[in-house]
Amino acid sequence: MTVAKQAESGATPGFDTQAVAAWLARQATELEPPLAWTRLPGGHSNLSYMIEDGNGRKAVIRRPPLGELLPKAHDMGREWKLITALGPTPVPVPRALAFCDDKAVTGAHFYVMSHVDGRPLYTAEDTERLVPEDQRVKLAHSFIDVLADLHALDPDALGLGDLGKRDSYVGRQLKTWYQSWTASIAPAKYDDPRAHTLQKFFLDNLPDQGPARVVHGDYGLHNCLTGPEHTIAAVVDWEISTLGDPLADLAYALNTWPDPERGFPVIPDSATAVTGFPLRRDLAARYAERTGRDLSLLDYYAGFNRWKTAAIVHGVYARYMEGKKSAEGVDLDLLRSRVDQNLAWAAEAIERLLARG
Structure with a gap:
């Protein structure tokens, strides 16, 4: 599986990483800048990255794809609502950490969830x-x-x-x-x-x-x-x-x-x-x-x-x-x-x- 990895910068497609890092610091997610960003594959074209701080703490951040979207497509609030609701149930989901409904931060709604030690199987x-x-x-x-x-x-x-x-x-x-x-x-x-x-x-x-x-x-x-x-x-x-x-x-x-x-x-x-x-x-x-x-x-x-x-x-x-x-x-x-x-x-x-x- 090929992933793209880069240090925190403004060049990560879909994210103003400096603005996101500052927002995360206010959310008490325990992640401490600077953060390393690793692009994750898959996900219906939504942009998903693993973010990792200098202490090895990891999370996954997810936002809609770039470009013009249909009104109800790629609804991050919907995904956030689901993993939040399913968290206490027997259905295993990543832990919901933070949701951002302020598009001024990085141009779109996004959410952060815990990183889970596991891999998808495509082939x-x-x-x-x-x-x-x-x-x-x-x-x-x-x-x-x-x-x-x-x-x-x-x-x-x-x-x-x-x-x-x-x-x-x-x-x-x-x-x-x-x-x-x-x-x-x-x-x-x-x-x-x-x-x-x-x-x-x-x-x-x-x-x-x-x-x-x-x-x-x-x-x-x-x-x-x-x-x-x-x-x-x-x-x-x-x-x-x-x-x-x-x-x-x-x-x-x-x-x-x-x-x-x-x-x-x-x-x-x-x-x-x-x-x-x-x-x-x-x-x-x-x-x-x-x-x-x-x-x-x-x-x-x-x-x-x-x-x-x-x-x-x-x-x-x-x-x-x-x-x-x-x-x-x-x-x-x-x-x-x-x-x-x-x-x-x-x-x-x-x-x-x-x-x-």
């Missing part, structure tokens, strides 16, 4: 390097247990009852991403009848949601910090978290976990594409046992998530084709094939669902 190489084979079952169980713990929480009891709308989490996304698909057809010069037939099937067969729970929205090993004990030390990147259907969140979390006999292939180079992990069915069964939830419609949610991914990638492909994003160095054929592959996986999930009656 099979990451897993091979950081998680011994005999520890992978332990990690997988920790991964699914943390999600079960999240979905057991009452959002009202946490002060998160206003995090989002409670009704029809899947139904609302089906409408939103279908609008994205149809709007992208012309610029992409690409349509696929499966996108339309699948969306109609999902709407016509929409399950009852049940009580809304906090859903992460992008839960995976890439947004978890795997600690030295090979368990989930912290869950990060809560910016798209909302209230919704926990089974949709579960199906998304299981996307990359293989089970070839059940129609879930190994996804090359994914963090779970290595030996030693339990099968997808085993993790689903563990979640069901811990939560008591009925997973008979899990293939519905698996298909929905694949269809949604296809719509998202289709929109990205359209922006490249329209010239709104530079396609230099981008494999557009590969991008288009991802749309096709996800629609195929969505259709297969529905075929499995219908075959079981």
Whole structure:
């Protein structure tokens, strides 16, 4: 993993480091200037840095990306609210240290959280390097247990009852991403009848949601910090978290976990594409046992998530084709094939669902 490291200066993209250091000194975070800044990868393009003082004390600071943003995009206050509320719960999150709502400090809202000893897993190489084979079952169980713990929480009891709308989490996304698909057809010069037939099937067969729970929205090993004990030390990147259907969140979390006999292939180079992990069915069964939830419609949610991914990638492909994003160095054929592959996986999930009656 490559990171950029530099001493405190005014040249760190996104931060006036001198102003931030002065602000931190007033917040009693125990960090003492001068600070060293290390750019961290990932995070939905938000700018994240590890900051370390001369005594070896570390924290992580996070702000939105540079440039013009949509009004509700990259909401640092939302992430801050979530990690603050989840701090006392069984769900491991970094400790909330300080939040700045004064854009005069460095041009944007930002927050500071504790540094957690752990690493995200993006690729099979990451897993091979950081998680011994005999520890992978332990990690997988920790991964699914943390999600079960999240979905057991009452959002009202946490002060998160206003995090989002409670009704029809899947139904609302089906409408939103279908609008994205149809709007992208012309610029992409690409349509696929499966996108339309699948969306109609999902709407016509929409399950009852049940009580809304906090859903992460992008839960995976890439947004978890795997600690030295090979368990989930912290869950990060809560910016798209909302209230919704926990089974949709579960199906998304299981996307990359293989089970070839059940129609879930190994996804090359994914963090779970290595030996030693339990099968997808085993993790689903563990979640069901811990939560008591009925997973008979899990293939519905698996298909929905694949269809949604296809719509998202289709929109990205359209922006490249329209010239709104530079396609230099981008494999557009590969991008288009991802749309096709996800629609195929969505259709297969529905075929499995219908075959079981």
